[in-house]
Amino acid sequence: MGADGTAITVMVVDDHPIWRDAVARDLADDGFQVVATADGVGAAARRAAVVRPAVVVMDMRLADGDGAQATAQVLAVSPSSRVLVLSASDERDDVLEAVKAGASGYLVKSASKQELAEAVRATAQGRAVFTxxxxxxxxxxxxxxxxxxxxxxxxxxxxxxxxxxxxxxxxxxxxxxxxxxxxxxxxxxxxxxxxxxxxxxxxxxxxxxxxxxxxxxx
CATH class of the missing domain: 1.10.10.10 (Winged helix-like DNA-binding domain superfamily/Winged helix DNA-binding domain)
Incomplete structure (x- = not known):
C-alpha cells in the first residue's frame, strides 16, 4: 500500500511472456495494482504515458532495445514514475546505463518473491534499491x-x-x-x-x- 492507503500501481516490462506474467502475478498477490505490462521500449513508453505507474519493474533485454532506453523513455513521459531494474548478473554494464538513465536501483532476478515485493515498496517510497x-x-x-x-x-x-x-x-x-x-x-x-x-x-x-x-x- 502507498502512504495514502491505496495500492501501489506497477507496470512490468519484460520480453519473456512467462516471466512477465509470473512477476505481475506475484506482485498482484502481494497487494500491488499491476496496471500494465509491456514487452519492449515502445510499448513501455506508450503505456506509461497513459497509466503513469508509481513503479516500473524493468527487464534489461527487451524486444526492441534495452532497459536503459526504456527507462529514459518511460521517465520522459511519466516523470513521477520510479524504475526498478531486474537484472541478471551478466547484465551489470547494461544496468549501469539504466541507472544513468534514471533508474532508482536494481534487483537481481534470483530474488525471492518477498524480496521483490520489498524492493517495489522501497522504490515507491523513493528509496534506492541496490545490491x-x-x-x-x-x-x-x-x-x-x-x-x-x-x-x-x-x-x-x-x-x-x-x-x-x-x-x-x-x-x-x-x-x-x-x-x-x-x-x-x-x-x-x-x-x-x-x-x-x-x-x-x-x-x-x-x-x-x-x-x-x-x-x-x-
Whole structure:
C-alpha cells in the first residue's frame, strides 16, 4: 500500500511472456495494482504515458532495445514514475546505463518473491534499491577521491556514513548492518542513500564503471 492507503500501481516490462506474467502475478498477490505490462521500449513508453505507474519493474533485454532506453523513455513521459531494474548478473554494464538513465536501483532476478515485493515498496517510497556490491563501490570511490588531491573537492561523509559503507563494501545487507550497529533498517538505507547523493549525483554511471574496473565492488 502507498502512504495514502491505496495500492501501489506497477507496470512490468519484460520480453519473456512467462516471466512477465509470473512477476505481475506475484506482485498482484502481494497487494500491488499491476496496471500494465509491456514487452519492449515502445510499448513501455506508450503505456506509461497513459497509466503513469508509481513503479516500473524493468527487464534489461527487451524486444526492441534495452532497459536503459526504456527507462529514459518511460521517465520522459511519466516523470513521477520510479524504475526498478531486474537484472541478471551478466547484465551489470547494461544496468549501469539504466541507472544513468534514471533508474532508482536494481534487483537481481534470483530474488525471492518477498524480496521483490520489498524492493517495489522501497522504490515507491523513493528509496534506492541496490545490491550490496553496487552500493559498496561508493566507498571505493570515496577513497579514490580522498587520494586524488587534484580532483574535485572531497565530499564530506559523516563518521556514521563511513562506518555503514565499510560494512556495505564487505557485502552486508542493510538489515545485517542495522542489526550489527543497533540501528533501524530505514536509517541504514537513508545513510547509504545520502552517500550516493554526495558521491554520485549526475555521474553515477562513471563512478560505478570506475569501481567495477578496479575491483572495488567485489
Amino acid at each position: 550490496p556490491g553496487l552500493a559498496g563501490l561508493v566507498l571505493g570511490e570515496y577513497r579514490r577521491i580522498a587520494r586524488d588531491e587534484t580532483g574535485p573537492a572531497q565530499p564530506s561523509l559523516t563518521e556514521r556514513e563511513t562506518e555503514i559503507l565499510r560494512h556495505v563494501a564487505k557485502g552486508l545487507t542493510a538489515k545485517q548492518i542495522a542489526a550489527r550497529l543497533s540501528l533501524s533498517h530505514r536509517t541504514v538505507e537513508n545513510h547509504v542513500q545520502a552517500t550516493f547523493r554526495k558521491l554520485q549525483v549526475g555521474n553515477r554511471v562513471e563512478l560505478a564503471r570506475y569501481a567495477i574496473e578496479h575491483g572495488l565492488d567485489e
